[in-house]
Amino acid sequence: MSETTHDGAAVFTRDDPHLGRFTVRPVDPDTDVPLLHRWLTHPKSSFWLMNGASEEDVDRMFRTTAASEHEHAYIGEWEGESRFLVELYDPAHTELKDAYTVRSGDVGMHFLVAPTDSPVSGFTRSVITTVMELVFTDPSADRVVVEPDVRNGPVHELNAAMGFHVDRTVFLSEMDKDAYLSFCSREQFAEATATDTTTGGERR
Template sequence: MTDPAHEPANTPTDQRAVAALLLTRTDERLGTFAVRGLDPLADAGLLHGWVTHPKASFWLMQGASLTDVEREYMSIAAAEHHDAYIGLYEGRPAFLIERYDPAYIELKGLYDNQPGDIGMHFLVDPAPAHGPLHGFTRAVLTTVMEFLLADPAIRRVVVEPDVRNSAVHALNEAVGFQVVEKIAKPEKEALLSVCTRDLFDAATRGGAR
């Protein structure tokens, strides 16, 4: 049975979502990925299932209620230095992107911020309807990076995953991230890593722009 709360976002023919696509890319093996804006109310049910799933423990929202999720993403939507997006796979929601300015939030005062830095978090649907696909998460991260770097003002992507999240460290390295240092955040010990345009291109396309 289809969850009615998910139906508007999950329907590939949803004209609102199709008209508002911010990026579309095709993976030669897996198919089409895209990015659209996030609607804190319409997408809350979908997001609640993702962020509270046992596999999403590093997202730190395991005990969140639906109202908590609505409030969190309404707050992000209203924030000056933080925003969120839904990633699509073959027209259906498949991952979450959060983009932030590390000079103001998350990493303020914790690292040597440079002009053109952008911070990023991403979360893949922990229980996708299509089941496991080899290379899917790497394709998602590649899509996320292409989305962020489509802004010519961005020079580096900065991430701060939990030091224990070895799967994400491996993925980050695969698309060009280099570890800078371990940093202590209030909620975790993190592995600060950065990726420039040239590092991303070298890792994913075999050459620099």
């Protein structure tokens, strides 16, 4: 993954013709932790396994990420409002390295859409499209790797729509979950979304 400047400025922008502008910026632990704590401990975020986390736990997690060379965390904004979380990481430095043969150009990805009582039609799909475009603006990225909980049906549907193919089920002891190890190459993403009418994003 290419390095990004953690100065609060947007690193990626994408315009959706139906939903408007999506921007992505680095997480700032000094200001974002209270918001992220609310998101991650919400019952709708149960697959992140942080429902009982304290604000200090969340602060520690994102400060560790900010100091790491192998993982990056971002806040996604929709029309200027913080609405989703993105984590990108090098699978070679996680438990996944024991689950499959990591290739050069592999990028691990997690995303979380902020819990809301007023969902917008098509919003989550536009978020994951934004995340995938963010990854592939890096020319060194060839394939996205995900490991969603096998019980997370809505995410499996979204992943399939992006071009992901499930390789197999793996048990991840650090997260205490059975997960669908899944991959999506740059070409698979382009083919799966070829009929989308969204505009391409721009990395800054």
